[in-house]
Amino acid sequence: MLLVAIVAAAHNVEILDDCMPNADWGVNGCLLEEGDVTRVEFNDELLSPLADAVIGHQAWRMDPSYLKIESGDTVNVKNKGGRNHTFTKVEFFGGGSVPALNVGLDPALECTAVPNLPPGESFKITGLSVGNHRFQCCRHPWMRALIKVLDEED
Numbered sequence: 001m002l003l004v005a006i007v008a009a010a011h012n013v014e015i016l017d018d019c020m021p022n023a024d025w026g027v028n029g030c031l032l033e034e035g036d037v038t039r040v041e042f043n044d045e046l047l048s049p050l051a052d053a054v055i056g057h058q059a060w061r062m063d064p065s066y067l068k069i070e071s072g073d074t075v076n077v078k079n080k081g082g083r084n085h086t087f088t089k090v091e092f093f094g095g096g097s098v099p100a101l102n103v104g105l106d107p108a109l110e111c112t113a114v115p116n117l118p119p120g121e122s123f124k125i126t127g128l129s130v131g132n133h134r135f136q137c138c139r140h141p142w143m144r145a146l147i148k149v150l151d152e153e154d
Contacts, residue, residue, distance in 0.1 A: 008072040013145055015117065015137065017057035017081035025083065030118040032082030036118070046101065050051045053104030054095075056142030062135070068148045071130055075147060078122035086138040087123075087145075096138040111138035 019030035023038040045057040077087045095102030097105045097111050129147045137143035
């Protein structure tokens with residue numbers, strides 16, 4: 001008799017930035033050993049004259065930004081950047097908890113009093129229902145991920 005074990009798969013989402021150590025990053029600094037983005041460059045990339053909302057520096061991102069999983073799978077989330085971030089489930093993408101980074105965006109309701117995920121820290125997400133689930137960094141609101149959960153039988 002052949003027994004088949006059904007094991008839920010694990011998927012990874014990395015929270016990334018490229019902050020330059022010893023650049024003027026404020027209170028929490030930058031905990032990367034190597035990084036190439038200064039605070040001046042970060043600020044220069046926040047806005048564009050071609051957009052009405054914050055653009056943000058593209059080194060600050062979630063990878064992947066789109067992930068398909070099956071019901072029952074686990075998502076491992078790790079902050080591999082050098083700054084504090086969040087990975088917050090939101091109903092709708094919007095702004096975050098740092099007003100200066102919300103240009104043109106209304107804050108997502110879920111982004112009030114959200115704990116930070118410090119550099120190097122990780123956690124697991126389980127039990128997502130079938131459908132689309134939006135996650136964003138409430139500090140850097142252009143950092144977004146959409147996790148699409150498919151029914152195991154599809």
